[in-house]
Amino acid sequence: MAPQKTILLADDDPDYLFQLSFYLQKAGFRVLPAGSQKEAEKILEAEKPDLAIFDLMMENEDSGFILSHKMKKKYPEVPVIIATSVAAETGIPFGLENEDDRKWIKADCYLEKGIRPEQLLNEINKLLG
Amino acid sequence: MDRLKILVVDDEPGIRSGIVRILRNYRVSYPFMDEDFEFDLLEASTGEEAIQLIDAHKPDIILLDNKLPGIQGIDVLEYIKEKNYDMVVAMITSYASLDVAIKATGFGAHDFIPKPFTPQELKSSIDNITKQLFLKRITRGLKEEGKKIRYQFLSVLSHELKTPLNAIEGYLRMMQERQLGNDMAAYDPMIDRALSRIQGMRNLIMDLLDFTKIRFEKRQEHIRVVNVGELTRNAIQAFQPYAIQKGIEFTVSCNDPVLMEADPSDLEIVLNNLISNAVKYNIDNGKVTITISDTDKEVKIEVADTGIGMTTEEIEKVFREFTRIKNEKTKNIPGSGLGLAIVKKITELYNGSIEVESEPEKGSIFRIILPKKQKSVS
Numbered sequence: 001m002a003p004q005k006t007i008l009l010a011d012d013d014p015d016y017l018f019q020l021s022f023y024l025q026k027a028g029f030r031v032l033p034a035g036s037q038k039e040a041e042k043i044l045e046a047e048k049p050d051l052a053i054f055d056l057m058m059e060n061e062d063s064g065f066i067l068s069h070k071m072k073k074k075y076p077e078v079p080v081i082i083a084t085s086v087a088a089e090t091g092i093p094f095g096l097e098n099e100d101d102r103k104w105i106k107a108d109c110y111l112e113k114g115i116r117p118e119q120l121l122n123e124i125n126k127l128l129g
Numbered sequence: 130m131d132r133l134k135i136l137v138v139d140d141e142p143g144i145r146s147g148i149v150r151i152l153r154n155y156r157v158s159y160p161f162m163d164e165d166f167e168f169d170l171l172e173a174s175t176g177e178e179a180i181q182l183i184d185a186h187k188p189d190i191i192l193l194d195n196k197l198p199g200i201q202g203i204d205v206l207e208y209i210k211e212k213n214y215d216m217v218v219a220m221i222t223s224y225a226s227l228d229v230a231i232k233a234t235g236f237g238a239h240d241f242i243p244k245p246f247t248p249q250e251l252k253s254s255i256d257n258i259t260k261q262l263f264l265k266r267i268t269r270g271l272k273e274e275g276k277k278i279r280y281q282f283l284s285v286l287s288h289e290l291k292t293p294l295n296a297i298e299g300y301l302r303m304m305q306e307r308q309l310g311n312d313m314a315a316y317d318p319m320i321d322r323a324l325s326r327i328q329g330m331r332n333l334i335m336d337l338l339d340f341t342k343i344r345f346e347k348r349q350e351h352i353r354v355v356n357v358g359e360l361t362r363n364a365i366q367a368f369q370p371y372a373i374q375k376g377i378e379f380t381v382s383c384n385d386p387v388l389m390e391a392d393p394s395d396l397e398i399v400l401n402n403l404i405s406n407a408v409k410y411n412i413d414n415g416k417v418t419i420t421i422s423d424t425d426k427e428v429k430i431e432v433a434d435t436g437i438g439m440t441t442e443e444i445e446k447v448f449r450e451f452t453r454i455k456n457e458k459t460k461n462i463p464g465s466g467l468g469l470a471i472v473k474k475i476t477e478l479y480n481g482s483i484e485v486e487s488e489p490e491k492g493s494i495f496r497i498i499l500p501k502k503q504k505s506v507s
Contacts, residue, residue: 013292013296014322015296015299015300015322015326016292016295016296016299018322019296019299019300019303022303022308026308036456059456113291113292113295114291114294114295114298
């Protein structure tokens with residue numbers, strides 16, 4: 001059996017954190033939940049996850065970007081998923097399709113919140129290769 | 130009087146001078162436009178010359194012949210499009226072939242003026258173009274100012290509404306899929322959470338109604354002399370059950386009666402928000418002290434709590450719409466992020482001012498000063 005993979009999950013919505021942790025654990029992952037950008041930063045000091053999922057807006061409007069920037073600096077190879085419900089309403093194209101965006105938004109995948117857990121697991125498995 | 134620049138591009142001098150003669154003293158006015166429009170005319174006999182004049186003078190309207198000696202009208206059109214100039218182009222052409230028309234429209238031509246045209250035909254084309262230009266610029270103005278703000282507001286609002294919906298939907302799905310087995314009791318915490326998110330949405334919608342209400346204007350007919358002390362005591366009454374739960378003690382000091390002119394429901398919104406914050410963000414067994422004082426001209430309302438307080442950085446953000454101070458201490462306190470934005474809006478509506486003093490772990494003081502007399506509707 002493959003060793004258990006660890007996912008760092010940061011979201012300031014306690015319900016989203018609970019639900020997602022539940023599904024990830026059920027899918028066999030070890031989950032490090034963080035309720036804020038600060039908590040996530042603390043966890044990153046002590047642990048190296050295999051993948052991270054960051055909510056975009058926590059204490060700061062761009063907490064997710066800050067976190068992924070910091071994490072990529074420390075662990076460039078660990079994939080990051082940024083999850084938010086902002087994109088659809090604002091129309092801000094957060095896509096990571098072109099090289100330029102990928103350079104400054106240090107995330108590997110950008111997901112709308114509210115997607116089905118199976119979809120998210122698909123993306124996670126793709127990134128974990 | 131507004132002036133628009135028209136560039137006439139035609140290789141036939143007769144056509145150019147004819148157009149100039151017709152439009153030189155022409156004036157366009159519409160009831161919905163504040164001002165009439167008159168025209169300054171520029172002429173070019175070739176496409177190359179036209180491009181020079183376009184760069185130098187940035188005309189508003191271009192009447193463009195397609196068939197020119199050097200580069201064609203279509204090329205000029207393409208140039209304008211490439212440069213992203215804000216110009217309305219009407220093609221004047223006797224060869225109004227479908228092919229040219231399609232191509233020209235694709236490059237942003239707005240109108241076609243077939244040659245030969247009567248002065249009346251030309252004028253009505255210019256009428257349309259002017260109107261179009263006017264509306265376009267007005268719209269852009271709106272977009273840059275109010276519209277942008279409204280758009281931002283709506284996008285944040287839909288975010289704020291969507292987040293709890295996602296949470297509630299998530300719990301319902303977990304129940305539907307029997308993720309915790311068939312024992313209903315296992316789902317109780319989820320049901321509680323879902324209900325609490327629904328309550329949060331309800332509060333947001335209520336705040337939103339307050340917010341849109343005051344966005345319009347003070348309702349002059351509702352303004353009367355109100356007793357601030359009495360309104361305050363009524364507001365406190367409404368929060369008593371919650372305050373008792375938290376062991377919060379209220380103290381009101383007021384030199385009764387303090388009277389001022391206001392729409393009582395506006396003042397209630399202000400007091401409710403300040404008092405509910407003072408309770409919500411207080412520590413257990415904390416204190417809320419409300420001090421109401423007045424001078425001849427002004428009323429001062431001070432609401433002080435012994436709660437979690439704020440840093441200087443947080444104070445800066447606190448009046449912004451949908452902004453909630455997010456930290457460990459506020460994590461489990463529900464709120465729409467609109468309350469203080471509403472308070473500020475109302476205070477401004479009454480030509481008053483609001484300020485806040487705060488220290489983390491010590492508490493916050495919100496201080497509102499309102500003039501006693503309200504000017505009639507401006």
